[in-house]
Amino acid sequence: MSRRRQIYEGKAKILYEGPEPGTIIQYFKDDATAFNAEKQGTINGKGVINNRISEHVFARLAHIGIPTHFIRRLNMREQLVRQVEIVPIEVVLRNVAAGSICKRLGLEEGEPLPHTLIEYYYKDDALGDPLIAEEHIACFNWASQEEMHDISSMAIRINDFLCGMFAAIDIRLVDFKLEFGRLFDGDYSRVILADEISPDGCRLWDMKSGEKLDKDRFRRDLGGEEEAYREVARRLGLLNEEDNGPGEVLDLSSHRSRLRGTPPVKK
Numbered sequence: 001m002s003r004r005r006q007i008y009e010g011k012a013k014i015l016y017e018g019p020e021p022g023t024i025i026q027y028f029k030d031d032a033t034a035f036n037a038e039k040q041g042t043i044n045g046k047g048v049i050n051n052r053i054s055e056h057v058f059a060r061l062a063h064i065g066i067p068t069h070f071i072r073r074l075n076m077r078e079q080l081v082r083q084v085e086i087v088p089i090e091v092v093l094r095n096v097a098a099g100s101i102c103k104r105l106g107l108e109e110g111e112p113l114p115h116t117l118i119e120y121y122y123k124d125d126a127l128g129d130p131l132i133a134e135e136h137i138a139c140f141n142w143a144s145q146e147e148m149h150d151i152s153s154m155a156i157r158i159n160d161f162l163c164g165m166f167a168a169i170d171i172r173l174v175d176f177k178l179e180f181g182r183l184f185d186g187d188y189s190r191v192i193l194a195d196e197i198s199p200d201g202c203r204l205w206d207m208k209s210g211e212k213l214d215k216d217r218f219r220r221d222l223g224g225e226e227e228a229y230r231e232v233a234r235r236l237g238l239l240n241e242e243d244n245g246p247g248e249v250l251d252l253s254s255h256r257s258r259l260r261g262t263p264p265v266k267k
């Protein structure tokens, strides 16, 4: 038996050649990075949870007619997806001011924005993923006008849908990042949703307490990141008894107070 071929290793995932042409296996790691990989660490069990959350979100989006790369989840850490050519643009949707926009424009974190903002960042680690305008995308031909029309209209629909989905489980969708890819059919291609949607690339705040249930716990050294990710999965109804295998899914009840409390003392 030959070993499967690794295509790419990113910060949070490894991509392997899939079983059929045009397919890829996404393996979700526990590795976490922030600030363009200046800060590195591990969130135990994150890969398992993100695989499950992303599967759920992509399946729900497919139901409302958003084309996605997701085919099926293979096991705890892997999913089968369609092979696409990633559009080199990170699409960020913001409903509430947080993170880099606060620094850039002097906004108070938590201020609701007058309306949803859509921002584009050029996907280039060496440049630190700079904020760009649509003019740059056209000028440097990173995506066509037709692709940008499809991307922005899908992004707005995704935001509307996800705001409702999270509100139903008492979570505010503050902001999140999307990536799209080109699916080729002969000489033609269309853009579909790719990558993942998980607490790694979203800001998710508990509606009542405001506690952060996302990667900001890691970025800001708040602690309790494993419990926060599991809390999101639990509220989405994705943690059932048989998932509680050793080392994969923890019982949250004993950790819940940590999510509300001060950062744990560093040992």
Ligand code: TMP
Pocket (backbone or CB within 6 Å): 092, 098, 099, 100, 101, 129, 175, 176, 177, 200, 201, 202, 203
């Ligand atoms: P920002 O406030 O740091 O610009 O992030 C906005 C959103 O995009 C936030 O939910 C986190 C997500 N994001 C990523 O998924 N990857 C990234 O590299 C960055 C910078 C942000």
Ligand code: ASP
Pocket (backbone or CB within 6 Å): 011, 033, 034, 035, 036, 037, 038, 200, 215, 219
């Ligand atoms: N994922 C990005 C990085 O490592 C940034 C972030 O999510 O904060 O560098």
